[in-house]
Amino acid sequence: MMIIISVDDKEIQAEEGTSLLKVCLDNGIYIPNLCYMEGMETPPSSCRLCFVDIDGEKNPVPSCSVKVREGMKVFTNTPRVRGLQWSAFELIMSNHRIDCGSCLSRKACPLIKISRHLKIRLKPFRVGHINSGNEDIVEDHPCLIYDITKCVRCGKCLHICEKIHGRLYLTFAGRGVDMGISFFGDSDDETIPCARCLACVKICPVSALLSYERYEHSPEGSSS
Amino acid sequence: MIDTIIDRINIAYAALKSGADEIAAARKSSPDPKIYIGMATCGRAAGAAEIDGIIRGLLSELDVKADIIHTGCIGHCYAEPIVIVDDPRHGFPPIMYYNVTPGKANLIVRAYIGRGDPLYEHLLGAMTENELIPSVMGFPRFGMEERLVTEHCGHIDPEDIQEYISLGGYSSLARALVMDPIKIIDELKKSGLRGRGGAGFPSWKKLDVAGSAQSEKKIIICNADEGDPGAYMDRTIIESNPHQLLEGMAIAARSIGASSGIIYIRHEYPLAVKIMRKALDDAAGLNLLGNSILGSDFSLDLEIFQGSGAFVCGEETALILSVEGHRGMPRMRPPFPAEKGLGGKPTVINNVKTLSTIPAIIKNGGEWFSKIGTSDSPGTAIFSIVGNVVHAGLVEIPMGVSLRRLIFDICGGIPNQKKFKAVQIGGPSGGCLPEIFLDIPIDFDSILEAGAMMGSGGMVVMDGDTCMVDVARYFLEFTQRESCGKCTFCRIGTKHLLTILEKITKGEGAMSDLDTLESLSKEIRRGSLCGLGKTAPNPVLTTLQYFRSEYIAHIEEKRCPALKCRALTAFYIDLDKCARGCDACVGSCPVECIFTAKGRKKGIDQSVCVKCGECVTACPKEYDAVKRISPAWKVPIVEKIKESH
Ligand SMILES: Cc1cc2nc3c(=O)[nH]c(=O)nc-3n(C[C@H](O)[C@H](O)[C@H](O)COP(=O)(O)O)c2cc1C
Numbered sequence: 001m002m003i004i005i006s007v008d009d010k011e012i013q014a015e016e017g018t019s020l021l022k023v024c025l026d027n028g029i030y031i032p033n034l035c036y037m038e039g040m041e042t043p044p045s046s047c048r049l050c051f052v053d054i055d056g057e058k059n060p061v062p063s064c065s066v067k068v069r070e071g072m073k074v075f076t077n078t079p080r081v082r083g084l085q086w087s088a089f090e091l092i093m094s095n096h097r098i099d100c101g102s103c104l105s106r107k108a109c110p111l112i113k114i115s116r117h118l119k120i121r122l123k124p125f126r127v128g129h130i131n132s133g134n135e136d137i138v139e140d141h142p143c144l145i146y147d148i149t150k151c152v153r154c155g156k157c158l159h160i161c162e163k164i165h166g167r168l169y170l171t172f173a174g175r176g177v178d179m180g181i182s183f184f185g186d187s188d189d190e191t192i193p194c195a196r197c198l199a200c201v202k203i204c205p206v207s208a209l210l211s212y213e214r215y216e217h218s219p220e221g222s223s224s
Numbered sequence: 225m226i227d228t229i230i231d232r233i234n235i236a237y238a239a240l241k242s243g244a245d246e247i248a249a250a251r252k253s254s255p256d257p258k259i260y261i262g263m264a265t266c267g268r269a270a271g272a273a274e275i276d277g278i279i280r281g282l283l284s285e286l287d288v289k290a291d292i293i294h295t296g297c298i299g300h301c302y303a304e305p306i307v308i309v310d311d312p313r314h315g316f317p318p319i320m321y322y323n324v325t326p327g328k329a330n331l332i333v334r335a336y337i338g339r340g341d342p343l344y345e346h347l348l349g350a351m352t353e354n355e356l357i358p359s360v361m362g363f364p365r366f367g368m369e370e371r372l373v374t375e376h377c378g379h380i381d382p383e384d385i386q387e388y389i390s391l392g393g394y395s396s397l398a399r400a401l402v403m404d405p406i407k408i409i410d411e412l413k414k415s416g417l418r419g420r421g422g423a424g425f426p427s428w429k430k431l432d433v434a435g436s437a438q439s440e441k442k443i444i445i446c447n448a449d450e451g452d453p454g455a456y457m458d459r460t461i462i463e464s465n466p467h468q469l470l471e472g473m474a475i476a477a478r479s480i481g482a483s484s485g486i487i488y489i490r491h492e493y494p495l496a497v498k499i500m501r502k503a504l505d506d507a508a509g510l511n512l513l514g515n516s517i518l519g520s521d522f523s524l525d526l527e528i529f530q531g532s533g534a535f536v537c538g539e540e541t542a543l544i545l546s547v548e549g550h551r552g553m554p555r556m557r558p559p560f561p562a563e564k565g566l567g568g569k570p571t572v573i574n575n576v577k578t579l580s581t582i583p584a585i586i587k588n589g590g591e592w593f594s595k596i597g598t599s600d601s602p603g604t605a606i607f608s609i610v611g612n613v614v615h616a617g618l619v620e621i622p623m624g625v626s627l628r629r630l631i632f633d634i635c636g637g638i639p640n641q642k643k644f645k646a647v648q649i650g651g652p653s654g655g656c657l658p659e660i661f662l663d664i665p666i667d668f669d670s671i672l673e674a675g676a677m678m679g680s681g682g683m684v685v686m687d688g689d690t691c692m693v694d695v696a697r698y699f700l701e702f703t704q705r706e707s708c709g710k711c712t713f714c715r716i717g718t719k720h721l722l723t724i725l726e727k728i729t730k731g732e733g734a735m736s737d738l739d740t741l742e743s744l745s746k747e748i749r750r751g752s753l754c755g756l757g758k759t760a761p762n763p764v765l766t767t768l769q770y771f772r773s774e775y776i777a778h779i780e781e782k783r784c785p786a787l788k789c790r791a792l793t794a795f796y797i798d799l800d801k802c803a804r805g806c807d808a809c810v811g812s813c814p815v816e817c818i819f820t821a822k823g824r825k826k827g828i829d830q831s832v833c834v835k836c837g838e839c840v841t842a843c844p845k846e847y848d849a850v851k852r853i854s855p856a857w858k859v860p861i862v863e864k865i866k867e868s869h
Contacts, residue, residue: 043556044710045556045711045753046710047711047712048712048753049712060750062556084750084751087713087717087744087751088712091713091716091717091720092712092716094716095719126743127720127740130720153709153710153712153715171551172553172710173551174709175534175705175706175709176715176719177704177707177709177715177716177719178709179708179709179710179715180709
């Protein structure tokens with residue numbers, strides 16, 4: 001059923017029960033987000049960027065996990081929403097190696113887009129940079145390379161992998177700030193579909209997952 | 225329900241009860257002495273297994289027949305190993321002996337069991353009122369408690385289902401089986417029972433949501449993940465009285481129509497798992513679980529799932545994912561598990577203590593329960609009290625008792641004439657409360673208001689020697705290590721908190737760090753996905769609020785007021801106290817930094833000292849010459865004497 005909601009005092013028509021974040025994005029209202037993908041039944045709601053204020057709710061809520069209802073009144077840029085978004089973004093950037101010059105994501109990088117939208121710098125302002133345990137580039141996969149220093153832990157690679165293959169060929173592993181992507185140690189090209197697929201590489205928004213081929217052609221890969 | 229089914233259930237239960245009564249009566253009338261040994265994890269850790277062996281050996285050597293009963297934990301950790309001897313032949317009531325060493329065990333068997341000398345100097349008290357030996361109930365740690373959930377813990381053999389039945393066990397289940405499920409939920413509503421797993425959510429509401437859901441399958445889960453450092457209430461209950469938990473679980477399952485259930489126990493609790501496994505088998509063997517329980521139309525299959533010990537898996541949505549075979553990471557709620565839980569089915573998850581409370585409510589009625597404790601937090605609270613407190617252990621008190629009464633009157637206060645400094649309630653999710661809060665009542669809301677959390681019952685008492693900055697650092701180290709890493713605030717935010725706290729304890733902090741700690745803490749609290757992140761800043765926020773001067777001393781004076789932070793303290797030897805020619809400290813130093821100073825007294829080479837404190841222990845008490853000082857630069861300089869050749 002089509003319903004009407006209001007976002008920043010603008011009326012929008014939407015199918016009842018759709019994700020609020022999707023409705024906003026589809027209607028040209030940008031809300032910062034990293035982990036949401038269309039068609040997710042239960043979005044991970046883990047990047048903590050897509051907060052909005054909804055009339056009647058005590059606290060800001062992540063819009064990806066909210067389903068639209070008739071008459072809902074949404075505000076995407078209240079001070080407390082911005083406060084949380086700035087904070088989440090600063091935290092993400094404090095654990096992200098900012099090296100745009102040699103990064104393959106270039107203009108497509110969502111972090112740049114978010115920093116512009118939130119009108120804050122890429123570099124953290126209150127806190128220093130923190131490392132994630134062992135920061136060596138992971139090379140134990142026959143065709144994939146993982147760089148935890150860039151990874152924003154959005155989990156899109158896991159989602160797409162499971163969607164395509166019905167199972168996971170990579171996983172989250174580790175705890176706290178050391179948590180990152182790990183491969184299961186399958187190294188047999190014959191049994192894993194990765195070389196033919198590379199969907200995870202394509203979907204990675206920050207070029208933390210690369211195929212060997214792409215890596216070798218990147219400024220970083222070719223210089224080392 | 226048809227009368228014949230009701231009759232069938234009542235008859236089946238009556239048969240069980242009379243069978244159990246017969247066994248109990250036979251045991252009671254036997255003239256043999258009964259020896260109860262506390263054999264839960266805590267008792268074993270204190271050496272109960274060795275004591276058991278010694279007692280058995282002596283009994284057979286003396287050719288005395290006795291009934292040795294392995295009980296669980298009575299909650300008095302400070303007194304373990306505990307042995308209770310009931311030997312009516314000597315005309316004494318059952319006697320409790322504490323801190324039983326091999327030597328004491330020997331005496332108990334030879335002198336008391338053998339010759340009828342009750343060993344007044346070694347006993348804690350009698351288990352019943354009598355004229356000969358003061359009863360333990362006169363001792364505040366026993367008398368001021370109110371044991372509702374832990375009533376039988378430490379008194380019965382957890383592996384003997386008959387004993388539990390003979391005490392009226394499973395009668396509440398029999399009653400619940402003939403009740404309309406809605407009536408069970410009504411009774412819990414009347415009782416006002418709130419979940420004991422942390423948040424204090426009204427228990428009936430979850431049951432009601434799951435109960436009214438349309439689903440061909442519903443599930444009940446008992447949460448025994450218990451990952452808070454220093455908390456062991458749930459383990460103790462399982463190791464001491466597993467059937468009460470199973471009974472409560474079966475009643476809850478019946479109220480929502482769940483036909484299967486899981487007891488989620490962390491695998492670091494092998495004894496609890498073993499005891500629970502036997503309890504499940506025994507209950508199924510008597511048709512108290514399984515198909516058509518006691519002849520009713522209600523069936524329930526329960527199984528154990530062993531969690532791998534991740535703290536976050538105690539969070540209900542993470543727990544469900546881990547049972548489903550995934551990495552335990554919390555997800556957004558709603559949907560709540562009661563709507564969509566394990567395998568998408570309505571699932572009620574309750575804590576061990578919550579479920580173990582249910583039989584008493586069904587037996588005595590919701591109204592009875594609602595009058596215990598306070599009106600908003602009815603019932604009892606169970607804490608494991610550890611740290612700088614005389615009578616540490618497991619305590620059950622009515623809600624509403626003040627912290628002061630609990631810590632000082634019931635648990636004996638702070639040992640070694642030290643001063644109380646703070647009490648940490650609720651584990652890593654909780655906060656540190658200073659002295660001004662000692663008079664608040666213990667209930668869900670008052671503790672939350674003070675900035676801490678009831679949590680699942682961990683309580684750490686801290687004396688004046690505790691550095692509050694270091695305490696905050698300790699808890700943040702725990703949360704960062706246990707964070708699943710899924711959401712930004714918890715994964716990265718708590719790491720920043722930890723980094724800043726580490727800096728401060730090393731004397732490298734700046735005053736602006738305090739603002740960052742505070743603002744970041746509030747953002748993590750608001751922004752995190754699950755309860756782990758939402759509550760992780762509590763230790764930081766409460767210590768900042770109540771012990772701010774300690775933070776400032778660390779930052780501005782490079783001084784740790786509690787003399788705990790290594791980088792900010794130094795050891796030195798007070799030459800006025802040091803004994804001429806005594807070498808006790810010299811050999812204790814692992815880095816050989818103690819030298820001889822003027823007058824054959826000793827000095828510490830500050831450039832080599834690693835601040836391990838071994839010399840403090842080595843220095844004879846009557847000299848007490850090794851001192852610790854902060855800030856470190858204030859350490860007096862002691863000159864080495866020039867070696868004269
Ligand atoms: C990080 C985290 C850890 C938790 N650990 C436990 C636990 O060990 N035991 C427990 O009963 N509840 C734990 N909880 C609370 C559960 O999510 C849930 O609220 C509880 O099991 C519900 O039971 P109750 O209604 O009986 O309190 C935890 C919550 C969080 C956020």
